[in-house]
Amino acid sequence: MARLAGVSRATVSYVLNNTSTMRISEPTRRRVRAAAEELGYVPHAAARSLRAGHSRMVLMASPTVPLSPLYESFLGDLQAALGRMEYTVVQYGGPGCTGDAAVRAWAELRPVAVLAQSGHGLDPQGVAVLKRSGARAVLTLGPERVDGAHALLTDHSLVGQCAAAHLLARGRTRIGAVVPAERGLDVFSRPMVEGMRRAAEGTGAEVAELPLAHTEEAAARLAGRWRDLGLDAVFTYNDEYAMLLMRALQDEGVRVPAETAVMGADDLLLSRLLRPRLSTVRIELPSGQALAELVDRLVRAPGARTEAHDLLAATAVRREST
Amino acid sequence: MARLAGVSRATVSYVLNNTSTMRISEPTRRRVRAAAEELGYVPHAAARSLRAGHSRMVLMASPTVPLSPLYESFLGDLQAALGRMEYTVVQYGGPGCTGDAAVRAWAELRPVAVLAQSGHGLDPQGVAVLKRSGARAVLTLGPERVDGAHALLTDHSLVGQCAAAHLLARGRTRIGAVVPAERGLDVFSRPMVEGMRRAAEGTGAEVAELPLAHTEEAAARLAGRWRDLGLDAVFTYNDEYAMLLMRALQDEGVRVPAETAVMGADDLLLSRLLRPRLSTVRIELPSGQALAELVDRLVRAPGARTEAHDLLAATAVRREST
DNA sequence: TTGAAAGCGGTACCAG
DNA sequence: CTGGTACCGCTTTCAA
Numbered sequence: 001m002a003r004l005a006g007v008s009r010a011t012v013s014y015v016l017n018n019t020s021t022m023r024i025s026e027p028t029r030r031r032v033r034a035a036a037e038e039l040g041y042v043p044h045a046a047a048r049s050l051r052a053g054h055s056r057m058v059l060m061a062s063p064t065v066p067l068s069p070l071y072e073s074f075l076g077d078l079q080a081a082l083g084r085m086e087y088t089v090v091q092y093g094g095p096g097c098t099g100d101a102a103v104r105a106w107a108e109l110r111p112v113a114v115l116a117q118s119g120h121g122l123d124p125q126g127v128a129v130l131k132r133s134g135a136r137a138v139l140t141l142g143p144e145r146v147d148g149a150h151a152l153l154t155d156h157s158l159v160g161q162c163a164a165a166h167l168l169a170r171g172r173t174r175i176g177a178v179v180p181a182e183r184g185l186d187v188f189s190r191p192m193v194e195g196m197r198r199a200a201e202g203t204g205a206e207v208a209e210l211p212l213a214h215t216e217e218a219a220a221r222l223a224g225r226w227r228d229l230g231l232d233a234v235f236t237y238n239d240e241y242a243m244l245l246m247r248a249l250q251d252e253g254v255r256v257p258a259e260t261a262v263m264g265a266d267d268l269l270l271s272r273l274l275r276p277r278l279s280t281v282r283i284e285l286p287s288g289q290a291l292a293e294l295v296d297r298l299v300r301a302p303g304a305r306t307e308a309h310d311l312l313a314a315t316a317v318r319r320e321s322t
Numbered sequence: 323m324a325r326l327a328g329v330s331r332a333t334v335s336y337v338l339n340n341t342s343t344m345r346i347s348e349p350t351r352r353r354v355r356a357a358a359e360e361l362g363y364v365p366h367a368a369a370r371s372l373r374a375g376h377s378r379m380v381l382m383a384s385p386t387v388p389l390s391p392l393y394e395s396f397l398g399d400l401q402a403a404l405g406r407m408e409y410t411v412v413q414y415g416g417p418g419c420t421g422d423a424a425v426r427a428w429a430e431l432r433p434v435a436v437l438a439q440s441g442h443g444l445d446p447q448g449v450a451v452l453k454r455s456g457a458r459a460v461l462t463l464g465p466e467r468v469d470g471a472h473a474l475l476t477d478h479s480l481v482g483q484c485a486a487a488h489l490l491a492r493g494r495t496r497i498g499a500v501v502p503a504e505r506g507l508d509v510f511s512r513p514m515v516e517g518m519r520r521a522a523e524g525t526g527a528e529v530a531e532l533p534l535a536h537t538e539e540a541a542a543r544l545a546g547r548w549r550d551l552g553l554d555a556v557f558t559y560n561d562e563y564a565m566l567l568m569r570a571l572q573d574e575g576v577r578v579p580a581e582t583a584v585m586g587a588d589d590l591l592l593s594r595l596l597r598p599r600l601s602t603v604r605i606e607l608p609s610g611q612a613l614a615e616l617v618d619r620l621v622r623a624p625g626a627r628t629e630a631h632d633l634l635a636a637t638a639v640r641r642e643s644t
Numbered sequence: 645t646t647g648a649a650a651g652c653g654g655t656a657c658c659a660g
Numbered sequence: 661c662t663g664g665t666a667c668c669g670c671t672t673t674c675a676a
Binding site: 039040042043044045046047049050055062066069072076079080083088089090091092093094095096097104105107108109110128129132133214215216240243244247269270272273 | 361362364365366367368369371372377384388391394398401402405410411412413414415416417418419426427429430431432447450451454455536537538562565566569591592594595
């Protein structure tokens, strides 16, 4: 920077970082600060971390699929909490940033921690590359775990289990499972169905998987053959698909819940606005603050054995549609 | 890196960057590549850009408020398109990352281009800091323009204008404008109301602003005093608020559209699922590809005068609620 | 065809 | 108290 403030860059560094081991006179400090202000000087993060040998950057690989508002706000909280701990949080990539290339791109930035959602195709080898490149913590967020990385598990089978249990308790025995036809979402929907099957096990109830695209036409088609399916209940991937299907069923004359019970997930505001009011599965995640503290611990104690943490809790919310 | 591949690091650099001015023998190339593979070597982006004096990083300041799916996908496209042009796109920050501190944080990363949405409080001085720190292009995205930055204008007054014109054409004269009570959204909602007023000008029609929080209770309260308001139409910030209000109005016995016409915005899938089907304003944005090319041009020709580009186009979609 | 060396912007020692 | 200097990992020029 402007060592045209009349001092050496070492002095500038001392002043701007408040280095306590070095005593700098007040007048000098003022001169330096004034010059920095004047020039709009901002230190060069790359140079700093090059010298330091490590950065304070936490890289969050941004989601490859649209996320529920719950996840959005969870990730926002996490980000804010990490920010308060003096980490520089950066979101990298988007749809189509997966696999080996993604890992290399992340590693180039030399983050001190990486948080990747399922869907980026992170594998044990990728984790190793990241660690060798200086990442002291690699975490995955999603229903799967990856060797070498800490897992923040969102076990969506709990959601399916919770829903199916609720429907069984309401006396339903032939249950449809609406899963998005859109690819990329099956990481979440597959465990969901599995959870439903687990809940149905031994009860004699059946679970039938029903792919559904996120369009009116697809919903109308599904509703059109609804009575042939002979189902008395359906649980959908989330409230939006539930709305979509319920609308189509009603248009088809299928009575909800008399003929078919409908249950959604995520407890969106809209679930309370539908008629009948939509029963749903409320999903809860821990506070971003708590996760930020975990990340911080992992960064400080890089030797720690990789653990798995269960994040997700699900509870059924009964309204009028079941 | 492993100059333990038996060569100097200069050679490594040549090989991995395919430097054409230097001719490296095939055997050497192979040895280098093998070693890189073996060690999981990934170059250090910071060191590279430090040496080069500039980076290929495009920093997108991530939104401070939840965005409509349309914007989400627009930004996703832009990001993908920039990625294809060999830029490293990074999203920085989130809610609460505003003002001077935000600008400094961005500048530390020495991005070659910055794209900030309205709501970060970027001011001309902030733009200057960014430019001095090496940003060759600073762009704002939103309804406001900032001195020194290129403006990608999303003029939401067009949305209001379009909606009001539609309602006027349907013979409505006392029009409510539902704006989110949540702060941070007024950057968008204020121009919207202004556009409505502009359309109503000289027609004798009136526009009344109605703040509404995104909750059932708030909607019920508003619906409770609806008849006192004496409105025959209402346009809402978006389809979600429209759904919220329409539900409350119906529960209150207000007939839609007979007594009150309701119009939303964004043309979400849900607008077609409501009964009556919701009229809405469809918003269109240019392709992310086109914007990416603009960014690229600006980066290459940093001298260019700052321009403003109008991004947003609005068209009314009439359904059953108006 | 390859290597040695300088230098990008900071930080941290050590000498003055 | 302050300045000189080495060094972080990489690119690039120049010399061998």
